[in-house]
Amino acid sequence: RYLGFYFDHQLTFCEHVQYYSTKAIAMVHAMKMLGNSLRGLSPKQKHLLYRSCVIPIATYGFHL
Numbered sequence: 001r002y003l004g005f006y007f008d009h010q011l012t013f014c015e016h017v018q019y020y021s022t023k024a025i026a027m028v029h030a031m032k033m034l035g036n037s038l039r040g041l042s043p044k045q046k047h048l049l050y051r052s053c054v055i056p057i058a059t060y061g062f063h064l
Helices: 014-035 043-058
Strands: none
Touching: 014 043
16 A cells, blocks of 8 residues: 555556445445434435545545
């Protein structure tokens, strides 16, 4: 791991993609738990959480 990126010997970033996709999926599951409360989350709240929590994790290092 170097500066938040996971490298392998062939520089394919497979480990990096696997790590951050697992983190993003875990965040989606955590959001489901929030939505399971008595009132749940409105679609606007779900969209805001998704854009602020899941997308930054899933796209970390994507532009490289």
